[in-house]
Structures are given as structure tokens and as C-alpha cells.
């Protein structure tokens with residue numbers, strides 16, 4: 505057991521700190537565009553999707569922040585609240601923004617029912633500040649406050665999360681982003697700099713607390729602990745240079761795909777990618793425990809999807825257990841079940857799109873599997889899906905949603921006005937006619953024994 509005297513008396517021990525900065529708290533899950541820094545060195549702030557940046561105070565040249573680890577209620581989308589653990593009123597916690605070279609002091613108060621710690625993923629710092637319970641520090645017990653202090657040595661995108669009962673605490677939503685801005689605000693400057701974390705939860709329809717022992721079978725796939733249609737759009741002005749930083753603290757990889765533009769990966773949590781080593785992409789896989797910063801110029805007006813390309817990750821909780829019924833005539837079963845279960849609806853006979861158009865009776869506090877109403881009908885999405893909205897008249901610094909894009913006349917897919925039933929069908933000349941008899945012998949009948 506390390507005594508307080510020994511702990512504080514080590515070589516180079518910091519002075520005893522007895523005054524804490526105020527702990528700001530956020531009451532809602534909307535995107536809060538950050539103001540320009542009020543003091544300290546200048547930087548171009550990031551915009552945390554459905555999140556906010558933590559205020560700080562300057563104390564004799566040190567930038568001081570106060571994180572409070574605590575149970576929170578997070579709205580995942582209108583209609584569903586989750587009981588999570590997070591920081592300062594929300595999960596994920598607020599984004600911490602500092603400048604390369606800043607001396608930073610973070611107070612961490614633990615209001616959870618169990619011990620925690622904070623690990624500063626990707627940072628160069630003294631080993632004793634790395635936040636690994638048992639290895640680099642004693643646990644922060646409930647009710648206690650620890651102080652972390654180090655110099656932000658490297659510019660880039662980092663994450664913070666507990667290194668104490670991680671399986672539980674990360675499954676409950678404890679995570680946040682840390683941005684260290686370059687000391688030269690002109691270095692790799694962009695017009696809009698968005699960031700969010702990927703997080704996954706397993707919450708039974710009707711429940712509110714995640715099942716923390718789930719290893720793979722999550723049912724809510726989130727950008728910053730929000731699911732479509734609860735995820736804000738990313739409004740851009742036509743011609744803007746845009747960066748999106750995505751960190752992954754789930755248990756699987758997420759191929760993040762963007763429509764309408766190609767991008768380059770310009771950064772990882774290890775640093776900036778040298779320009780000569782970048783290549784164009786429209787999908788980048790963000791592995792577990794990784795961050796990818798992507799950049800593009802918003803040259804194409806419109807509403808462009810930004811989503812995980814794993815199709816189950818753009819679905820919400822309700823309905824994953826529904827059996828596949830494509831091609832099954834359910835009319836007789838419908839009648840029989842209808843007599844037993846009034847209001848029963850058969851689903852999926854012609855695919856699942858119809859599920860997006862009808863309102864199934866849902867237990868309270870869950871979300872339909874595929875939902876969201878667009879300007880041309882149901883979008884039929886959930887989970888890790890949102891839109892980048894590129895507009896000519898979006899004002900610089902304006903992050904309000906501009907509404908739906910109206911394609912100019914002549915630039916939208918349209919219905920064929922002829923007779924679709926009179927389908928002119930012409931087979932390629934070397935294609936065998938339909939029917940089993942035409943199949944080559946080997947595929948029709950397996951060979952008998954021997955050679």
C-alpha cells in the first residue's frame with residue numbers, strides 16, 4: 505500500500521492541488537458548435553457531432569479541465585433513452601481541445617458506483633499519467649478526484665476512456681475525444697472539422713440499460729451514442745475543405761463510406777499521414793481502437809449519405825430476430841395468427857422495405873429497425889447513418905441543418921413512362937436457355953462412385 509506521503513513525495517511530484525475548475529455539464533444530445541477559444545493559444549475548434557467541447561480555465565499558464573465520470577441518461581434518438589455511464593452529463597463525454605505544447609491538467613471526479621480511471625489513448629505522456637488502473641495508478645474510488653497533468657506533445661486526434669473494468673465501463677458508454685490542435689493554426693487548416701466516436705450498445709427493446717456482457721451481438725450501432733434518425737447532419741458550404749475524424753471504441757471494425765465525393769485519409773491516432781502516402785478512397789475501414797481523419801472538398805451539392813457499410817450497422821434494435829420470410833405466402837398463417845394475436849402483422853414476404861413503411865407496435869423505449877422519413881419517402885435506415893449536406897448558400901460557421909436537398913429539374917432519377925410489363929428481353933447468344941435439362945451433366949447429377 506502506497507501511503508499518501510510516499511505518493512506525493514516522489515521525485516518531481518506536483519504541488520498539492522486544492523482548487524478545482526467548475527465541472528460543466530450538458531443537458532441535451534444536440535450538436536453544439538464550439539465558440540472560438542476565449543483564452544490560451546488560438547486554434548480552429550472541431551465540431552463534435554451530437555456533442556460539445558469541454559470549457560477550461562487557465563491557471564498560471566496551465567489549461568485546466570474537469571471531467572466527472574457519472575451515470576447519465578442519453579437520448580439515442582427521439583423515442584429512446586438509454587441509461588449509460590459517461591462524463592459531464594452525456595455519453596460520450598465532452599471533447600477536450602488543446603494546442604500542441606499546452607500544459608494540461610485534468611481533474612477526474614468519480615461519481616460512479618465503482619472505481620475508474622482515465623486512459624489518454626494515443627498520447628505521449630509520463631507513464632504515471634497513462635491511466636491504467638493497478639499498473640500506473642491506484643483506482644479512482646467512488647467519490648474521489650484524481651489529477652492528471654502532462655504536456656500535449658503531439659498534434660492529432662486522440663480518445664479517452666477508462667482502463668478499469670473496461671468491458672463494463674465502455675459497454676456503458678464511457679469514452680470521449682481529445683483533439684490536440686497544431687501550434688500553427690494554418691497547418692492543415694480546413695473550413696469544417698467534424699469528429700465523432702463509434703460506439704455499440706446491446707439494449708433489449710423496452711429496456712434502457714445496456715447488457716454489458718455482450719461480446720458481438722450488439723443491436724444499437726451509434727455515431728457518438730446516437731442512431732439514425734437521431735444523428736445530426738454535417739452541413740457544409742459548397743467548396744469547403746472538410747475533415748471528419750472518426751474513432752472506433754466498439755468491438756468490431758466499421759467501414760465508413762461516403763457518397764458523392766472521394767476522400768483521402770490524412771490522419772490516424774498515430775499522427776498525420778504524409779501527403780505522398782495518401783490515396784483516394786470512398787470507404788475507409790476504422791478498426792477497433794483506431795481513429796481515421798478523412799478529408800475532401802465539398803464540390804457536389806446535395807444530401808450525401810455517410811454511413812457504416814456493414815448493412816446490419818445501419819439498423820436499429822427492434823426486429824433483428826424476425827425470421828426471413830422472402831417468398832413465403834403468409835396469408836393463411838396471417839389469418840390463423842390474427843385470430844390468436846389481434847393486430848398481428850406478417851413481415852418481409854417481399855423483402856424488408858415494407859417494414860420501413862408501416863408502423864409496427866413497439867414496446868416503449870425502443871426504435872424501429874429501419875426508419876426515418878426523407879423528402880421522397882421512408883429512408884429505411886437506422887444505426888450508423890447520417891448525411892453530409894452540401895449547399896451553396898450555407899453560411900461559413902453555420903451548422904444548422906439546411907433541410908432536404910431539392911435536385912434541380914432533370915437531375916433526379918425518374919419513373920419510366922412506357923409499359924414496364926412489355927419487357928424487351930434479349931439473351932446473350934451463348935447463354936443456355938432456362939431449365940434444368942440444359943445444365944451440364946456434372947452439375948445436374950453428381951458423379952457416381954470412383955473415377
Ligand SMILES: [Cu+2]
Pocket residue numbers: 725757758759812813814817888
Ligand atoms: Cu459498422
